Amino acid sequence: LKVTYTPIKLKEENMYGMVIVLEDVTEQKRLDQQRKDFVANVSHELRTPLTTIKSYLEALEDGAMDEPELARRFLKVTRQEADRMTRLIQDLLQLSHLDSRKITFHKQQISLEPLLQEVADHFSFQCKERCISLTLYTHSKLPQIFADRDKLHQVLDNLVSNAVKYTPDGGSIAIVAQTDTQGMVEVGIADTGIGIPKKDLGRIFERFYRVDKARSRSLGGTGLGLAIAQEIVHHHEGEIEIDSIYKKGTLVSFTLPPVTGGKKDE
């Protein structure tokens, strides 16, 4: 609580008084802390791959270069780390554009099914290789939605890639699209993966929040995928939620308003 006192004196009446302002700064402090944590996280996330790149380059300089097999391996690691930095910067830029509302959404009337099929096809090879069954179920009378196709593609890509990343070989993933009780179009991505402990669920949409940092990094994650998906869904006036049973599986679902007719491109 921030308290400010302003003494006042009413000359004519020879009276004295005081204006006391009590201001609840809890929210402001929380936002301040969030901003500081974010900067610290970004610095840390960028420094980690840089440190790796530097140490591998030093090893190459110190002689690893003369062993072609070793050199090839070290170069591969440095490239992977550079790729991770690129991904991280792309994700950060996108979040910053979403925050400042600089991104224009090209919303139009679209059918969800072909988009879901496209995303499922994109991951089908990877899933087959790891014996993960990936199935798409769509309700036959799914209404059209009013959405930015590319952005929605990204939401689906982030969520399905998480399901693939965090599901061990031999598991299964289902993408389900239906209308919910309120008439909203609902897309759910369910997996039989490693799950998320209950204590982490409430913070999982926060930027850089990860259950297992090392695991996420080793799988190429940036820790921003869910945050970006949430921003995009909110820009479509939808809701996104996650439910999970630790060591059993996860369900991420989001809603989108159906086309009610008469909407124009935004």
Ligand code: ADP
């Ligand atoms: P990341 O790049 O780390 O995957 P995300 O923002 O996409 O970042 O997800 C944040 C964290 O949420 C992940 O690091 C992981 O701990 C957890 N998570 C997300 N999706 C799943 C899932 N389907 N199964 C298990 N854990 C998940």
